[in-house]
Amino acid sequence: MMTPREDMTRSYLIGLASLTVAVFVMLSIATPNFLTFGNLNSMGFQFPEFGLLALAVLPTMISGGIDLSVVAIANLAAIIAAVVMKSGGAWGWLAIPAALVVGAACGALNGFLIAVLRLPPILATLGTLQLFSGIGIVITRGPAITGLPSWYPELGIISVFDIIPLPLIVFALVALLLGAWLRATPTGVRLRLYGSNPVAARFAGIREPSLIFSIYSASGMIAALAGLVVLARVNSANADYGASYLLLVILINILAGVSPFGGFGTVTGVVLAVILLQLVSSGLNFLAFSAFARDLFFGGVLIVVMSVRVLAERGQFSLPFRKAKAV
Structure with missing residues (x-):
């Protein structure tokens, strides 16, 4: 039997999907050049990078926290990958696993600050945002790193069967794997339980430090993968690339129906919002x-969506309370 929460989720996702289709149809009618292969293909190359960053933030928000450092992690991972590629010669392919290791390490540091030192996630990741950006600036000494081996930038412009951009395939695979991890693994179940009620989760025997470490390490790896996608697309690595993406990825998660208080969120909603x-x-x-x-526009949308959700939740919970009190 479907629970009321699942029913509300399905209704919200159907509404979000309907809105997406409506916007697509309106743009196709209003702008003749919108519905062309060139424009659709261009969008397929553009949105995977901030889409991956939005997926990186998703598990941290479900846990009741947030990761404000994902853009900085992506940039640092791209910088490390660029350095390895330029100096590795025949071993330049090691740049990809090196970037993922850097992402996992950055996420583990966030997890340590939150789980062990008990720093609030928003403050811990705000601090590491500056830390990782600073490390990137020290490595690059300011200017962007360019002159990558030719084989890597080609990955950013390849389309499978000349139709589907490779970055879009990467985004789809990560979305599928993350969705399976959140819904079909013990860690995903514990994550939702912990986000819904951390105190009850502790009494239930959930090991909070290891759970938070795994959440933020996974977030860091996905952010590093976003950095690799950016590196292939723009053929350079810079410590301050995508400064506006942080607002965008938070907006995506809120628009996707992810609870800012933890316990709830879906990959499907994030994909539709992206x-x-x-x-x-x-x-x-x-x-x-x-x-x-x-x-x-995006800042205004974030404020409006959050305001509507807060007002709706207040109405949802206050009405049964008033009825019970009247009886």
Whole structure:
């Protein structure tokens, strides 16, 4: 039998999917050049990088925390990969596992600060955001790292069967694996229980430190993978790339229905929110809005969505309380 929470989830996801389809249809009608292979293919290359960052934030928000350092982790992993590629010669392929190890290590540091030192996640990851960005600046000494081996940037422009961009395939695989990890593994179940009620989870015997370590390490690895995708697409590594992505990935998770208080969130919702915001961003481009106007729009949407959710939750919980009190 479907629980009320699952029923509400399905209804929300259906509404989000319907909104995505409606925006797609409106843009196709309003802008003749929108529904072309070139534009759709371009979007397929663009959104996987911030889509992966949104997936990286998802498990941390389900746990009741947040990771503000994902963009910095992605940039640092890309920088390490670029350094290894440029100096590794025939061993340049080791850049990919090296970047993933760096991402996992950065995530483990976040987990240590949160689980062992008991720092609030928002403050711990805000501090590591500055730390990782600073390390990246020290390594690059300011300018971007360029001159990568030719084989790697080619990965950023390859389309499988000349139709499906390789970064899009990477995004889809990560989404499937993360969805399976959250729903079909003991860690995923413990993650949701811990996010819903940390005190009850501790009394139930859930080992909080190891759980948080695994959550933030996984987040760091996904962020590092996003950095590798960016590195292949732009053919350079920079410590301050994607400064506006942090707002975007948080907006994606909130729009996806992820609870900012923990305990709930779906990969399906994140994927739909990523596609919706990419459609909106492309539509604003066609309508000649600047990047600053897009940031203004996304910030406004985040405030509106959060306000609507808070008001809806207040109404949802206050009504049964008042009825019970009247009886």
